[in-house]
Amino acid sequence: xxxxxxxxxxxxxxxxxxxxxxxxxxxxxxxSVYRSLKHVYAQIxxxxxxxxxxSANSRQLGVSGGNCSDASTVGKTLAEKAAAAGISEVxxxxxxxxxxxxxxxxxxxxxxxxxxx
Numbered sequence: 001x002x003x004x005x006x007x008x009x010x011x012x013x014x015x016x017x018x019x020x021x022x023x024x025x026x027x028x029x030x031x032s033v034y035r036s037l038k039h040v041y042a043q044i045x046x047x048x049x050x051x052x053x054x055s056a057n058s059r060q061l062g063v064s065g066g067n068c069s070d071a072s073t074v075g076k077t078l079a080e081k082a083a084a085a086g087i088s089e090v091x092x093x094x095x096x097x098x099x100x101x102x103x104x105x106x107x108x109x110x111x112x113x114x115x116x117x
Contacts, residue, residue, distance in 0.1 A: 015096030022093045023047050031078075031090040031110070031117065035102055039065035042078050042106060044090055054081045071102035075109030083114050092117045 024030030024047040034041040043055035056078040058065025063073055082090070097103050111117070 011096040013096075018093060018096065022091050024091060028089050028091055029053055029087060030093050031115070032093040032095055033097070033103055033106055034095055035071075035097055037066070040071045040074050040102055040106060042074055042110075044078070044082055044087060053087060054078060054085050056081060065102075068102055068105035071105040072109035075106035076113050078106075079110040079113035079115045082110075088114065089116045 022030055024045045026046055026048065029044045029046045031042065031044050039058040041055070041057040041059075044053045045051070046053055056074050058070050058074050061070075061073060061077060063070040065071065065074070082088070092107060094103050094107075099107070107117075
């Protein structure tokens with residue numbers, strides 16, 4: 001089996017397991033993080049209403065998103081937008097990725113700027 005195909009299957013298996021347990025509600029929406037090779041995307045989602053409440057990404061902010069400092073910028077911006085929207089508590093969805101590197105940097109920056117999860 002191709003190495004990249006096997007890696008993608010592992011990520012998707014973890015993603016399905018996480019999504020079985022993490023559900024975004026109006027009281028505690030889900031913070032979903034997606035990481036590509038060049039950029040980082042994060043959004044706060046209410047799964048019951050199937051709507052995105054707040055979003056931020058590295059493309060929108062004009063940063064590369066390929067390193068931890070840019071990911072923390074996205075986390076800080078997302079937390080500020082969430083506070084403006086009245087969201088203080090979220091459920092964290094790492095989208096099948098390990099809690100490491102850019103995912104961890106985004107989460108810690110969001111926590112430092114007022115989000116609780």
